[in-house]
Amino acid sequence: xxxxxxxxxxxxxxxxxxxxxxxxxxxxxxxxxxxxxxxxxxxxxxxxxxxxxxxxxxxxxxxxxxxxxxxxxxxxxxxxxxxxxxxxxxxxxxxxxxxxxxxxxxxxxxxxxxxxxxxxxxxxxxxxxxxxxxxxxxxxxxxxxxxxxxxxxxxxxxxxxxxxxxxxxxxxxxxxxxxxxxxxxxxxxxxxxxxxxxxxxxxxxxxxxxxxxxxxxxxxxxxxxxxxxxxxxxxxxxxxxxxxxxxxxxxxxxxxxxxxxxxxxxxxxxxxxxxxxxxxxxxxxxxxxxxxxxxxxxxxxxxxxxxxxxxxxxx
Ligand SMILES: [Zn+2]
Numbered sequence: 001x002x003x004x005x006x007x008x009x010x011x012x013x014x015x016x017x018x019x020x021x022x023x024x025x026x027x028x029x030x031x032x033x034x035x036x037x038x039x040x041x042x043x044x045x046x047x048x049x050x051x052x053x054x055x056x057x058x059x060x061x062x063x064x065x066x067x068x069x070x071x072x073x074x075x076x077x078x079x080x081x082x083x084x085x086x087x088x089x090x091x092x093x094x095x096x097x098x099x100x101x102x103x104x105x106x107x108x109x110x111x112x113x114x115x116x117x118x119x120x121x122x123x124x125x126x127x128x129x130x131x132x133x134x135x136x137x138x139x140x141x142x143x144x145x146x147x148x149x150x151x152x153x154x155x156x157x158x159x160x161x162x163x164x165x166x167x168x169x170x171x172x173x174x175x176x177x178x179x180x181x182x183x184x185x186x187x188x189x190x191x192x193x194x195x196x197x198x199x200x201x202x203x204x205x206x207x208x209x210x211x212x213x214x215x216x217x218x219x220x221x222x223x224x225x226x227x228x229x230x231x232x233x234x235x236x237x238x239x240x241x242x243x244x245x246x247x248x249x250x251x252x253x254x255x256x257x258x259x260x261x262x263x264x265x266x267x268x269x270x271x272x273x274x275x276x277x278x279x280x281x282x283x284x285x286x287x288x289x290x291x292x293x294x295x296x297x298x299x300x301x302x303x304x305x306x307x308x309x310x311x312x313x314x315x
Pocket of ligand 1: 133145
């Protein structure tokens with residue numbers, strides 16, 4: 001039995017989250033590569049082009065705005081910061097303003113960035129959430145759970161401009177509303193931004209999505225949720241680990257499912273890979289301890305190289 005087969009034979013266990021039932025009636029259409037912008041054969045990306053120093057600076061700059069819960073002034077400033085940085089290096093940024101159906105008075109804002117011609121479907125989405133947990137006195141800084149994914153995406157955006165044809169096949173999406181208003185994400189509370197993007201893209205969904213969440217903590221252990229991951233994406237993940245020589249003790253597979261922003265896409269038929277750090281037994285998660293003290297250059301750099309290696313393999 002192959003390594004992949006061994007993983008897929010594991011009895012279904014749900015770790016700390018529950019399966020989300022499909023909320024839609026439509027059968028989504030996933031864009032085939034032949035419908036998407038073609039790419040000239042070119043030099044592959046170099047994983048070493050990812051600068052952990054630049055990613056760390058992005059993380060620190062986002063955190064300098066303070067906690068960034070949905071609807072806050074700091075969230076608005078963060079959106080302006082991401083928008084201006086991407087625009088400056090040639091990405092076209094679209095602001096998607098929406099209200100979740102269950103919260104018609106709540107204004108939320110996703111950011112979607114494409115390189116080159118806008119409004120054509122991209123083959124692969126790289127995503128993260130940029131809202132942080134809590135509000136008022138309970139608001140947390142979210143250095144890892146909020147800023148780290150965006151920091152890696154911003155540095156990846158720079159590296160991708162070195163390969164314009166490849167960049168044109170990728171979309172960067174920054175989700176609002178990942179965090180729930182209640183204590184935990186449920187089928188009704190949280191993942192508002194990703195759910196909205198799936199609804200908005202019915203008929204032109206990407207083929208692949210790689211989502212980053214809590215990817216900058218020192219000594220992190222990544223736990224890819226097995227039950228949400230297609231076999232091809234799991235194989236890509238394991239191959240990338242092998243190529244980069246990353247330890248399987250820290251880049252692991254969770255034998256279960258995870259409620260995170262990849263889930264609405266996975267349920268719509270997109271091949272997803274959710275790179276998320278193990279957090280269930282942590283002492284820092286959703287607390288004031290989630291600050292820049294726990295972010296490391298090494299951790300951000302590892303994540304960036306992993307994503308670049310995945311892009312080399314998949315596209
Ligand atoms: Zn969170």
